[in-house]
Amino acid sequence: xxxxTAEPAMSPAEExxxxxxxASLNAAWTGARLALxxxxxxxxxxxxxxxxxxxLNSHGLWYTAGTHPQLWLGTLVMVLVVVSALLQSAVxxxxxxxxxxxxxxxAAVALLLGLGAVVCSVLQLLxxxxxxxxxxxxxxxxxxxxxxxxxxxxxxxxxxxxIMRARAIPQISFVEQPPTYAEAFAVQRFQASLSAFTLxxxxxxxxxxxxxxxxxxxx
Numbered sequence: 595x596x597x598x599t600a601e602p603a604m605s606p607a608e609e610x611x612x613x614x615x616x617a618s619l620n621a622a623w624t625g626a627r628l629a630l631x632x633x634x635x636x637x638x639x640x641x642x643x644x645x646x647x648x649x650l651n652s653h654g655l656w657y658t659a660g661t662h663p664q665l666w667l668g669t670l671v672m673v674l675v676v677v678s679a680l681l682q683s684a685v686x687x688x689x690x691x692x693x694x695x696x697x698x699x700x701a702a703v704a705l706l707l708g709l710g711a712v713v714c715s716v717l718q719l720l721x722x723x724x725x726x727x728x729x730x731x732x733x734x735x736x737x738x739x740x741x742x743x744x745x746x747x748x749x750x751x752x753x754x755x756x757i758m759r760a761r762a763i764p765q766i767s768f769v770e771q772p773p774t775y776a777e778a779f780a781v782q783r784f785q786a787s788l789s790a791f792t793l794x795x796x797x798x799x800x801x802x803x804x805x806x807x808x809x810x811x812x813x
Contacts, residue, residue: 619786626644626790627733637801640738644808647730656730656813667718671711672806678707679799686792692769694760701757708750715743731813738805746798749794752791759784
């Protein structure tokens with residue numbers, strides 16, 4: 595009759611570490627989805643204002659002559675954010691397969707693209723060819739743009755933090771099971787944070803596409 599080998603019991607400290615580790619993973623999952631809900635309410639307010647003011651068109655002041663944001667800058671912002679999000683989604687699959695170096699390179703490019711979108715948004719506001727109160731459209735545009743660029747910049751700070759965190763994790767830890775609980779937990783928490791970031795950044799890319807359609811095609 596074969597003998598069964600019992601798993602060694604964990605110490606109270608190890609059990610506590612496992613508990614907090616699982617709580618951390620759940621927090622990353624829940625926090626990312628709560629962030630999407632909060633952002634949906636925030637950006638939804640601008641979408642509502644856009645269509646509400648457009649439908650009222652009080653005194654014909656929804657979209658007056660000269661209320662034309664620079665199309666090439668707006669398009670460039672949208673393209674940079676979308677390409678950055680697509681690139682980050684692609685390299686995420688590489689690090690899940692253990693290729694840390696490829697992810698680091700792709701994430702660095704995604705970071706530069708995202709920062710480029712932020713810079714272009716700032717330029718759009720600096721050289722806007724109309725006053726913020728020139729029309730209903732102008733008010734919504736000038737209200738939305740700085741809010742979006744601040745959130746996009748915050749997302750890029752998040753990505754920079756993840757890139758720096760990855761430097762402290764050995765390459766082998768993404769390929770084989772680390773020898774200690776602490777090392778294994780560090781890798782899993784990093785991957786959870788990276789997946790949460792990718793979800794939020796993809797959502798912001800979708801918002802960029804919607805904003806581009808509203809401000810440059812529908813107005």
